[in-house]
Amino acid sequence: MYKIATLNNISPLGLDRLPKDRYEIGNDLVDPDAYILRSFKMHGMEVPASVVAVARAGAGTNNIPVDEYAKAGIVVFNTPGANANAVKELVLAGMLVGARNISKGATFADGLEGTDEEITKAVEAGKKNFVGFELPGKTLGVIGLGAIGGGVANSAVALGMNVIGYDPAITINHAWNLSSSVERVNDVDEIFKRADVVTVHVPLIEPTKNLVNAERLAMMKPNGTVLNFARGGIVDDAAIVEALNAGRLGAYVCDFPSNALKGCAKVLALPHLGASTNEAEDNCAVMAAQELRDFLENGNITNS
Numbered sequence: 001m002y003k004i005a006t007l008n009n010i011s012p013l014g015l016d017r018l019p020k021d022r023y024e025i026g027n028d029l030v031d032p033d034a035y036i037l038r039s040f041k042m043h044g045m046e047v048p049a050s051v052v053a054v055a056r057a058g059a060g061t062n063n064i065p066v067d068e069y070a071k072a073g074i075v076v077f078n079t080p081g082a083n084a085n086a087v088k089e090l091v092l093a094g095m096l097v098g099a100r101n102i103s104k105g106a107t108f109a110d111g112l113e114g115t116d117e118e119i120t121k122a123v124e125a126g127k128k129n130f131v132g133f134e135l136p137g138k139t140l141g142v143i144g145l146g147a148i149g150g151g152v153a154n155s156a157v158a159l160g161m162n163v164i165g166y167d168p169a170i171t172i173n174h175a176w177n178l179s180s181s182v183e184r185v186n187d188v189d190e191i192f193k194r195a196d197v198v199t200v201h202v203p204l205i206e207p208t209k210n211l212v213n214a215e216r217l218a219m220m221k222p223n224g225t226v227l228n229f230a231r232g233g234i235v236d237d238a239a240i241v242e243a244l245n246a247g248r249l250g251a252y253v254c255d256f257p258s259n260a261l262k263g264c265a266k267v268l269a270l271p272h273l274g275a276s277t278n279e280a281e282d283n284c285a286v287m288a289a290q291e292l293r294d295f296l297e298n299g300n301i302t303n304s
């Protein structure tokens with residue numbers, strides 16, 4: 001029997017891939033062979049010598065001390081692409097919410113009081129404060145053209161945007177069926193200089209820390225938008241707030257609230273909802289369970 005310890009709730013659809021006659025699954029197993037988790041932070045956690053693998057039902061692995069585990073011979077799996085559609089849809093929603101002031105407009109409308117006639121009057125007077133912009137003809141700059149960034153790029157092409165993309169790690173355009181309409185650029189700064197909307201889709205690793213910083217924000221055209229549905233530390237929040245308050249940047253839409261962003265009217269921060277769909281949770285759990293099973297039973301290593 002293989003013992004798999006769960007560190008978060010994992011979709012039953014995934015756990016069903018580990019047959020009960022060969023797998024014992026639970027959250028308090030002693031000396032498990034492997035862990036399966038979502039966002040549980042494993043840094044500092046004591047891991048018994050019995051553990052040979054860790055599978056994250058998600059794309060990012062920054063909640064796992066990957067280097068430390070590699071030295072200890074523990075294989076770490078993730079599930080790239082399994083929640084890409086969920087994140088992509090939220091990025092597109094974020095771009096539209098920003099472009100059309102949907103969130104601010106809804107808050108304004110919700111706060112209106114009086115008779116219906118008075119509310120209608122207030123709507124007519126107030127709506128001029130929420131004039132937005134349309135996407136066709138605008139330039140979207142996508143940093144990172146993996147499963148999520150590539151999907152966002154393709155969808156933006158379909159929305160009529162000019163799309164430019166930067167990814168030093170992906171050399172072939174069809175890696176994620178990238179549209180031939182996406183123009184590849186070789187310098188990340190070119191993204192900031194040319195784009196009306198910049199969106200980041202890279203992992204948080206040392207070279208991507210504060211990739212969106214004061215210097216690069218200063219390269220952007222006036223009134224641009226930055227989207228961050230990747231990881232918080234990729235964007236320097238203090239620099240964002242400074243650029244927003246100075247009127248150089250138009251909006252920041254992200255999936256990572258922080259103290260620096262709090263109270264800034266031009267920020268829309270969501271509580272890390274990117275992969276929060278039933279479909280994504282199922283897809284990630286299924287992929288993670290299959291990876292573990294293939295490793296434990298056949299010694300195969302995929303997506304590590």
Ligand code: MLT
Nearest residue numbers: 039058059060083274275
């Ligand atoms: C991911 O890394 O897969 C996404 O950010 C979603 C998540 O962390 O659950």
